[in-house]
Amino acid sequence: MSKPDNNNTYSHDLPARQLDPELQAARDEKIKVAMIGLCGCWGCTLSLLDMDEALLGLLDKVTILRSSLTDIKRIRERCAIGFVEGGVANEENIETLKEFRENCDILISVGACAVWGGVPAMRNEAELTDCLKEAYVASVTAVPDAIPTIPYHEDIPRITTKVYPCHEVVRMDYFIPGCPPDGATILKVLDDLINGREFDLPASINRYD
Amino acid sequence: MSIQITIDGQPVAAEEGHNLVDVAAENGVYIPTLCYLKGHPCLGTCRVCSVRVNGHVAAACSVPVADGMQVEVETTELADMRKALIEFLFSEGNHNCPSCEKSGRCDLQATGYEVGMMVSRFPYRFPVRERAVVADHIWLERDRCIFCQRCVEFIRDRKTDQKIFSIKGRGSTAQIEINTELANAMPPEQVREAADICPVGCILEKGVGFNDPIGQRKFEIQSVRERALGDKKK
Numbered sequence: 517m518s519k520p521d522n523n524n525t526y527s528h529d530l531p532a533r534q535l536d537p538e539l540q541a542a543r544d545e546k547i548k549v550a551m552i553g554l555c556g557c558w559g560c561t562l563s564l565l566d567m568d569e570a571l572l573g574l575l576d577k578v579t580i581l582r583s584s585l586t587d588i589k590r591i592r593e594r595c596a597i598g599f600v601e602g603g604v605a606n607e608e609n610i611e612t613l614k615e616f617r618e619n620c621d622i623l624i625s626v627g628a629c630a631v632w633g634g635v636p637a638m639r640n641e642a643e644l645t646d647c648l649k650e651a652y653v654a655s656v657t658a659v660p661d662a663i664p665t666i667p668y669h670e671d672i673p674r675i676t677t678k679v680y681p682c683h684e685v686v687r688m689d690y691f692i693p694g695c696p697p698d699g700a701t702i703l704k705v706l707d708d709l710i711n712g713r714e715f716d717l718p719a720s721i722n723r724y725d
Numbered sequence: 726m727s728i729q730i731t732i733d734g735q736p737v738a739a740e741e742g743h744n745l746v747d748v749a750a751e752n753g754v755y756i757p758t759l760c761y762l763k764g765h766p767c768l769g770t771c772r773v774c775s776v777r778v779n780g781h782v783a784a785a786c787s788v789p790v791a792d793g794m795q796v797e798v799e800t801t802e803l804a805d806m807r808k809a810l811i812e813f814l815f816s817e818g819n820h821n822c823p824s825c826e827k828s829g830r831c832d833l834q835a836t837g838y839e840v841g842m843m844v845s846r847f848p849y850r851f852p853v854r855e856r857a858v859v860a861d862h863i864w865l866e867r868d869r870c871i872f873c874q875r876c877v878e879f880i881r882d883r884k885t886d887q888k889i890f891s892i893k894g895r896g897s898t899a900q901i902e903i904n905t906e907l908a909n910a911m912p913p914e915q916v917r918e919a920a921d922i923c924p925v926g927c928i929l930e931k932g933v934g935f936n937d938p939i940g941q942r943k944f945e946i947q948s949v950r951e952r953a954l955g956d957k958k959k
Contacts, residue, residue, distance in 0.1 A: 625844070628821075628822070628823055631843070631844050632815075632844065632845065632849050633849060633851075634821075634823065635821070635823065635824065637849070637851065638821070638824075640851035641819070641851055641852075641853045678851075681844070681849065683844065684848065690843075691843035691844040692843070693843050693844070695822065695823035717841075717843060718841075719838040719839050719841065719948065719950070720948075722837075722838045722841070722842075722843065723838075724820075724822035724823075724828070724834055724837065724838075725822040725823045725825070725828040725829070725834075725939075
């Protein structure tokens with residue numbers, strides 16, 4: 517995240533406590549995996565956790581630097597495999613995705629939103645001004661008698677005119693469709709990649725919904 | 726007359742003039758299709774069944790087999806060509822499977838799985854096409870139409886044989902139209918037939934939807950490949 521001209525401090529810029537050297541050494545040997553969420557519903561990120569106890573079997577080989585359990589804004593070290601949930605719908609999404617691309621060897625779009633825009637991309641059929649008007653000015657849930665205001669502040673990321681799939685912003689290596697894909701599907705992909713097998717999503721488990 | 730052709734180098738016996746898609750399926754070779762409907766005349770609109778016949782790319786549904794014909798189906802180049810056609814259809818309309826009532830029993834979706842599509846190589850266009858909701862029992866989600874013309878040709882007024890569906894305009898402004906008067910005269914089973922014949926979620930029956938739970942939908946019970954091959958699957 518670029519720093520605007522203010523005195524805000526971001527969590528990922530804060531000094532981190534050093535891990536116990538033994539634990540750090542064990543972790544350094546593992547394959548580093550992370551998952552970020554852009555404009556999505558966190559369902560795909562939850563699907564990653566839906567691997568349930570199968571996750572335990574993987575933990576000898578991988579360490580998960582970022583997920584919905586460790587909701588840090590930026591990963592602190594380079595990852596071998598990065599999963600992305602959600603499409604690109606605002607400037608913060610663009611920055612987060614670009615930074616993630618630079619810090620991951622393999623980047624994978626997970627779920628309909630990351631793959632083609634998904635539900636948020638339904639607004640692509642309308643003008644952004646109409647969307648904002650519908651949400652904040654002509655909203656049926658607007659506070660009565662309040663002056664209709666479209667929020668604008670330097671801390672609020674600016675919304676992009678359209679919602680974009682991740683691969684239209686940075687290069688993505690693989691795609692796992694689904695809304696969300698099953699935990700078992702993500703597990704298969706992860707298991708294949710960390711064991712040196714090719715990415716493969718056969719028709720029997722490929723799902724778009 | 727009994728003839729012999731080769732499919733991917735394998736000799737195959739067939740009846741002269743039979744449709745190549747059917748001949749291949751009878752011999753355990755799946756050729757993906759979208760507009761082709763077994764037992765009906767070939768439409769040849771979607772080209773998803775593209776194969777190489779005697780060295781030339783052709784839509785298999787439009788090819789009557791002839792003696793000595795050499796057919797290539799499962800080459801890397803042809804598989805990618807067919808996949809590109811499916812990807813093109815996905816980016817040309819709004820195929821939002823998570824929110825579509827047809828999901829799980831959609832030919833386009835099922836064929837997408839078979840050709841191994843995960844994402845479209847073409848930019849998604851998000852077209853705006855107004856839906857048609859005026860008819861009593863049927864409505865059209867026009868941004869899902871792939872212009873296969875199955876409904877145009879095969880769903881006709883039972884009394885007059887007039888077409889109920891038609892395509893208006895050309896190119897990017899083309900859209901599927903419905904004759905409201907004739908549509909309102911359709912008996913319930915014909916409404917259902919029209920919705921079933923539609924290979925995407927464009928033609929929908931009013932008042933029903935999301936009837937089958939996930940896991941028990943048409944192509945989850947049996948994939949489109951298994952349905953095409955019947956007991957001939959490899």
